[in-house]
């Protein structure tokens with residue numbers, strides 16, 4: 001029974017991330033099309049049924065699976081095959097400790113709505129995100145192609161500068177909520193912000209307590225997904241990146257990994273800065289509005305609301321990521337490095353110092 | 365570079381506002397369209413095989429041979445077009461015309477449209493105004509080269525396009541064309 005529950009939690013996260021990741025190919029096409037006054041891919045049909053191009057991800061998958069799976073003669077056979085799996089695996093695994101709901105009390109059990117409960121969940125997500133770059137480097141290294149190797153190097157350099165900025169920028173969040181456990185951080189965001197000034201009106205979401213960290217994290221997070229405007233590891237349009245020698249579904253897996261990482265970054269941003277599964281004014285017993293109204297809700301409904309709030313926030317965040325991806329041109333390599341090391345990194349350190357000072361003054 | 369541009373954030377937000385504005389405006393129009401306001405369109409896309417943009421009357425499209433009143437070709441097989449054609453894709457065999465007033469008539473008049481570059485020189489060169497490129501037909505692709513060779517009979521059967529540029533005659537299918 002416990003095993004079943006654990007399995008269910010993992011399955012929910014897996015299916016959520018995988019499906020959203022798959023759906024993102026459709027979202028990307030359609031959203032970019034609508035942003036650019038176009039219609040977007042709408043021709044794939046089953047028995048004349050088009051459903052606004054929703055079958056295109058399916059058509060893509062069929063195409064990818066039926067293409068020739070080519071491997072260069074001098075490529076390292078083992079690593080070349082392993083690389084896309086590494087990329088996808090770590091992107092998938094990273095979502096595991098992001099909480100998608102509060103503890104669910106069902107039939108006398110307490111089920112934490114999180115695939116794995118970890119005290120150091122935030123570090124785990126980082127570890128997984130950074131390990132993802134090994135797949136990319138492996139791909140570049142094992143392809144026996146200098147362009148792929150250069151792409152892999154670019155990916156590694158970008159990843160290091162992004163990871164450091166991510167790590168440093170969320171230090172502020174960890175300091176404010178005083179925990180490395182993502183569930184605790186989300187719970188902390190349900191508390192009112194500055195109750196002496198605003199009363200119970202404003203929840204202490206991370207974006208309000210740590211606005212600079214939010215910006216830095218978002219920028220570095222986009223860099224970690226290797227998508228435009230930080231897509232120089234891939235540089236699909238001209239410089240060609242680490243997956244130049246890949247074809248068929250292996251190539252598809254790299255593309256998939258990017259989308260999955262987008263979902264992970266959206267999930268992390270939601271959990272750390274947008275209040276995770278918190279619905280404003282919703283407590284465990286129901287709504288408690290600051291103007292005095294209360295509305296009791298059964299526990300299951302509350303949990304359902306919270307999970308849908310989480311899904312909604314992640315979707316909104318993905319929309320923003322897509323908006324950025326289809327608005328900005330690519331940073332040049334040196335610009336990205338300068339942004340990472342001379343912009344994001346010092347700013348996030350400054351953020352830590354300022355946050356520390358404010359916390360110190362606030363406590364005393 | 366202005367100071368605001370150095371920090372990216374302001375400019376990035378301005379750019380995002382622009383694209384987001386387009387997104388929500390077009391989304392609203394798409395929804396209005398789906399709800400029955402068919403005059404509102406959310407995209408500038410022309411859904412090509414089903415929809416066509418109007419063609420210009422000057423468009424050079426598939427050739428046609430102009431007919432006399434009795435239906436015979438107006439062409440007198442003077443070979444001007446064959447000579448001027450830069451792609452050398454016109455092939456004419458001349459024959460005696462039954463009417464002594466008219467010197468010759470083409471027994472064969474083939475255009476290999478697989479080679480034609482649609483320059484329109486043949487139309488300009490013709491002294492009899494016997495060949496024109498005003499059918500409005502552009503969709504005559506083929507899977508084989510022989511499927512692109514149009515004979516005299518096919519070219520004679522074509523009509524000029526309607527004023528909006530749409531073809532008025534069906535596309536003739538060459539004998540060598542696979543479906």
Ligand code: SF4
Nearest residue numbers: 449480481483484486
């Ligand atoms: S349009 Fe130009 S290329 Fe084509 S048949 Fe006429 S002269 Fe030749």
Ligand code: SF4
Nearest residue numbers: 439440442443445490
């Ligand atoms: S130039 Fe005109 S008249 Fe002369 S052969 Fe060509 S189509 Fe016929």
